[in-house]
Amino acid sequence: MKKVALFILSGMSIQVSAQQLPTEAKDVIKSIYTEALGEQQGYKWLHHICTEIGPRPSGSDAANQAAEYTKQMMLDAGADTAWLQPVEVPKWHRGAEWSKAFAGGESVALPTTALGGSVPTPKEGIRAAVVEVGSFEELEALGKEGLEGKIVFYNTYMDHSLISTFNAYGGAVKYRWAGAMEAGKYGAVATVMRSVTLLRDDLPHTGAMSYGESEVKIPTAAISWLAADKLEKMLGDGLVELELFLDCGVQGTAINYNMIADFKGAEKPEEIMLVGGHIDSWDLGQGAQDDGAGCAHAMQVPNLLKKVGYKNNRTIRVVLWANEEFGLDGAKEYARWAKSEGVHHWVAMESDAGGDVPRGFGISADDIRLEQVRTYKELLSPYGLHVFAKGGGGADLGPLRGYDDFFIGYRPESQRYFDFHHSARDNINAIHPRSLEMGAASMSALFYLLDHLE
Numbered sequence: 171m172k173k174v175a176l177f178i179l180s181g182m183s184i185q186v187s188a189q190q191l192p193t194e195a196k197d198v199i200k201s202i203y204t205e206a207l208g209e210q211q212g213y214k215w216l217h218h219i220c221t222e223i224g225p226r227p228s229g230s231d232a233a234n235q236a237a238e239y240t241k242q243m244m245l246d247a248g249a250d251t252a253w254l255q256p257v258e259v260p261k262w263h264r265g266a267e268w269s270k271a272f273a274g275g276e277s278v279a280l281p282t283t284a285l286g287g288s289v290p291t292p293k294e295g296i297r298a299a300v301v302e303v304g305s306f307e308e309l310e311a312l313g314k315e316g317l318e319g320k321i322v323f324y325n326t327y328m329d330h331s332l333i334s335t336f337n338a339y340g341g342a343v344k345y346r347w348a349g350a351m352e353a354g355k356y357g358a359v360a361t362v363m364r365s366v367t368l369l370r371d372d373l374p375h376t377g378a379m380s381y382g383e384s385e386v387k388i389p390t391a392a393i394s395w396l397a398a399d400k401l402e403k404m405l406g407d408g409l410v411e412l413e414l415f416l417d418c419g420v421q422g423t424a425i426n427y428n429m430i431a432d433f434k435g436a437e438k439p440e441e442i443m444l445v446g447g448h449i450d451s452w453d454l455g456q457g458a459q460d461d462g463a464g465c466a467h468a469m470q471v472p473n474l475l476k477k478v479g480y481k482n483n484r485t486i487r488v489v490l491w492a493n494e495e496f497g498l499d500g501a502k503e504y505a506r507w508a509k510s511e512g513v514h515h516w517v518a519m520e521s522d523a524g525g526d527v528p529r530g531f532g533i534s535a536d537d538i539r540l541e542q543v544r545t546y547k548e549l550l551s552p553y554g555l556h557v558f559a560k561g562g563g564g565a566d567l568g569p570l571r572g573y574d575d576f577f578i579g580y581r582p583e584s585q586r587y588f589d590f591h592h593s594a595r596d597n598i599n600a601i602h603p604r605s606l607e608m609g610a611a612s613m614s615a616l617f618y619l620l621d622h623l624e
């Protein structure tokens with residue numbers, strides 16, 4: 171054991187022992203990047219998933235085609251086993267959808283999309299006066315008197331002054347999730363919201379919503395950023411009515427699948443190094459950034475390590491989860507099964523933040539493990555990896571927390587991620603092959619290093 175770092179923890183000095191890395195480690199890492207950028211296999215897989223299969227919403231046949239395809243690709247890449255784990259999911263339906271604002275004899279069509287889980291409007295649509303709010307506090311202040319029979323317009327924003335776009339998303343998404351539930355309490359007949367995005371364009375962005383335990387279920391939709399600007403201006407000039415039509419809803423359940431592929435380890439096959447993304451997507455785009463990119467990343471990890479001739483000590487397991495977007499059903503089912511089988515995930519890494527250029531990793535582990543991972547910074551920083559933050563993982567690893575204890579979330583550059591997120595813009599053109607492959611190589615290089623750690 172070589173002592174590679176010394177650091178101070180709560181006044182006590184701890185020596186972090188990292189593994190003795192093979193002398194060729196630097197060269198192996200370089201060859202991983204060379205292979206990824208040269209062959210671009212991850213991009214080829216992603217291109218097929220996006221353009222030949224397409225959107226993969228909860229309950230869709232396309233989600234199952236993608237599971238079948240990726241299973242075959244993993245077997246072709248040399249997986250020892252690959253199988254599909256059935257998962258019961260809600261079957262989401264989206265048909266026609268539109269809205270129109272009326273004021274002073276003028277009418278304006280607004281690009282509109284139902285939020286995931288919304289009930290439909292009546293066949294004749296809903297027409298009512300619009301009330302604008304900028305927060306739940308404003309909604310509450312208006313109360314039943316101000317909201318009954320009205321359509322609530324949530325003119326709410328991601329806080330674009332924040333550096334982390336994921337933090338900005340976290341602050342705004344509550345209006346998407348609970349906006350209809352809250353407005354319904356005061357007798358509103360529908361809600362529309364400014365799309366949760368940072369791009370000022372004319373595409374609406376969908377995403378999951380919930381009625382919670384509420385008996386009252388009112389239709390709810392997002393309108394594009396520019397449509398929200400128009401509606402805001404019209405409301406500033408006086409009374410506005412909105413007509414909303416949504417043909418959508420949950421139509422029972424269906425079976426989708428988690429794809430699980432194992433590349434058996436030579437020394438410690440029972441220690442699993444899990445790497446995954448989610449195979450489902452929303453239905454407006456091809457789910458390239460969210461989360462086809464994460465699937466391609468995960469599939470590339472064992473593939474790239476094999477291509478450069480590395481024989482893994484631990485078992486590398488690729489998991490592509492079903493239905494993350496609309497209830498995390500795949501992640502819950504995988505965790506239930508893994509716990510019942512007593513599977514030990516030595517580490518679990520998720521990629522669900524898009525396919526832009528790599529920045530680093532978020533790491534959830536005890537302090538010693540965290541510092542051990544941070545010793546890799548020197549080897550990985552030439553490839554643009556400088557974030558080795560405390561705390562990380564992703565939504566699909568959530569159900570394993572408390573059972574296992576070492577989680578990593580891959581962190582690519584994210585300033586433009588929400589331009590694409592859950593909209594028609596999230597298609598293969600949103601992905602640059604080199605950025606995607608740099609990400610795949612980064613995750614593979616980290617797994618290569620981790621596989622040497624005791």
Ligand SMILES: [Zn+2]
Nearest residue numbers: 460461494522
């Ligand atoms: Zn996602």
